[in-house]
Amino acid sequence: MDFNMKKLASDAGIFFTRAVQFTEEKFGQAEKTELDAHFENLLARADSTKNWTEKILRQTEVLLQPNPSARVEEFLYEKLDRKVPSRVTNGELLAQYMAEAASELGPATPYGKTLIKVAEAEKRLGAAERDFIHTASINFLTPLRNFLEGDWKTISKERRLLQNRRLDLDACKARLKKAKAAEAKATLWNDEVDKAEQELRVAQTEFDRQAEVTRLLLEGISSTHVNHLRCLHEFVESQTTYYAQCYRHMLDLQKQLGRFPGTFVGTTEPASPPLSSTSPTTAAATMPVGPSVAGLAPPGEAALCLEEVTPPASGTRKARVLYDYEAADSSELALLADELITVYSLPGMDPDWLIGERGNKKGKVPVTYLELLS
Numbered sequence: 001m002d003f004n005m006k007k008l009a010s011d012a013g014i015f016f017t018r019a020v021q022f023t024e025e026k027f028g029q030a031e032k033t034e035l036d037a038h039f040e041n042l043l044a045r046a047d048s049t050k051n052w053t054e055k056i057l058r059q060t061e062v063l064l065q066p067n068p069s070a071r072v073e074e075f076l077y078e079k080l081d082r083k084v085p086s087r088v089t090n091g092e093l094l095a096q097y098m099a100e101a102a103s104e105l106g107p108a109t110p111y112g113k114t115l116i117k118v119a120e121a122e123k124r125l126g127a128a129e130r131d132f133i134h135t136a137s138i139n140f141l142t143p144l145r146n147f148l149e150g151d152w153k154t155i156s157k158e159r160r161l162l163q164n165r166r167l168d169l170d171a172c173k174a175r176l177k178k179a180k181a182a183e184a185k186a187t188l189w190n191d192e193v194d195k196a197e198q199e200l201r202v203a204q205t206e207f208d209r210q211a212e213v214t215r216l217l218l219e220g221i222s223s224t225h226v227n228h229l230r231c232l233h234e235f236v237e238s239q240t241t242y243y244a245q246c247y248r249h250m251l252d253l254q255k256q257l258g259r260f261p262g263t264f265v266g267t268t269e270p271a272s273p274p275l276s277s278t279s280p281t282t283a284a285a286t287m288p289v290g291p292s293v294a295g296l297a298p299p300g301e302a303a304l305c306l307e308e309v310t311p312p313a314s315g316t317r318k319a320r321v322l323y324d325y326e327a328a329d330s331s332e333l334a335l336l337a338d339e340l341i342t343v344y345s346l347p348g349m350d351p352d353w354l355i356g357e358r359g360n361k362k363g364k365v366p367v368t369y370l371e372l373l374s
Contacts, residue, residue, distance in 0.1 A: 018167040030174055033166050039211070042218035043159075049221050050152050053228070057144045060235075064133045064141075091126030095119040114257060121253040125246055132242035140235035147224055151217075158214045165207040172200040251323065251368060258352075309346070309355055309362060316344045319356070319370040333363030343370065 024030035035043075065071050070087065088096075098119035102112040176196035183193050318340055325335035333356045335341070342357040343365065349355075356365035 014168070017171050018164060020171075022167060031170060033170055033173075033207075035211075039215060039218075042215065042221070046155060046218050046221050049224065050148070053144055053147060057141065057148070060136070060141060060144075064136055089126040089129045091122045091129055093126075095121075095123035095126060098122065117253060117256050121249050124249045128242055128245040128249070132238055135238040136235055139238065140231050143227060143231045147228070151220070151224065155214075155217045158210070158217055162207075162210045162214045165203070165210045169200075169203040169207045172196065172203040176200050248323070254368070255328070255366070311342075311357070312344050316342045316357075318373045319343045319354075320373060321369060322371055323369050325366065325369050327363065331364055333358065333361060333365050335365060335369055340373075341365070341370075343372070 061071055065074065096119075098115045102115035102119065105115070106112045107116060176193070176199075179192040179196045319342075321335045321337055321339050321341065323335075324337050327334040333341075335356070339358070343354040345354055352367055353364045354367055354370070356363060
């Protein structure tokens with residue numbers, strides 16, 4: 001009991017001494033041991049890393065889960081160390097509604113058939129989104145959280161301990177200064193000077209030891225940057241995979257809808273491809289135009305008479321194929337990614353399509369699968 005009381009009294013005395021030293025420093029009434037410039041730079045770099053990691057983490061969470069209520073729910077499950085329940089993505093929910101609407105409105109009607117096709121695409125998009133969220137959470141969010149909740153807490157703890165050691169050191173310096181001043185006035189040897197010098201040596205040793213520990217931890221921030229760089233590459237890779245999947249799903253959907261007679265009846269403007277570097281309208285406007293062919297119509301409305309198609313007199317253009325394309329019928333030309341073909345347009349032709357030639361083969365090709373070369 002007496003030991004505990006003495007320890008509490010000692011701790012209270014140390015706390016009071018530190019508080020006095022801190023207050024006097026703030027008012028400019030006490031000297032303060034300054035850290036070297038390199039150490040200060042390490043501290044600033046660590047603080048900057050922590051602040052930006054927090055911001056990037058929070059905004060990535062918003063990107064992956066825009067619903068704030070869902071984010072709070074996931075946070076609580078994580079803190080309770082419980083598995084987050086599987087949640088239907090917005091794309092999957094939209095697919096469900098479209099499929100139910102098609103069933104009720106008539107799956108055999110043009111509108112019903114289109115709803116079913118779009119629902120299937122939205123379901124695939126939702127599944128791709130789910131995979132992306134899962135991958136990004138593991139490869140990117142988790143390492144950032146581990147740094148903030150692990151390494152940074154350790155660094156903060158050692159920094160607080162270093163601050164206390166510095167306050168103790170400066171308090172010892174102040175006591176030694178006062179003891180020497182009192183000794184000079186009394187012109188007698190004062191035991192307080194020896195005691196103050198001993199306390200100062202101990203405080204200096206503890207401060208130096210703690211400064212070295214803190215310095216090593218702060219220098220470890222460089223390793224943190226290397227780790228976060230690797231995680232950032234993995235995040236970009238998963239995001240690239242996700243958007244590539246979405247693009248392929250939408251291209252497939254666009255191709256399927258183009259084969260539905262009457263699907264776009266009443267549409268006055270062609271739909272723009274989602275990621276084409278050149279819009280269909282622009283591509284068609286800049287393409288050489290060949291002689292008009294009787295009976296030529298947009299895909300799905302009439303067959304193209306390939307025997308009557310001739311290249312324009314003003315020349316043609318080269319195009320690089322971006323993605324594999326499977327011809328839907330004999331009027332279309334199958335494509336392989338990265339191959340070069342010759343393309344041109346014809347009067348009255350659907351701006352989403354061009355005439356492509358490869359060797360002695362020719363046929364319609366979709367603009368969204370091409371990169372037109374100058």
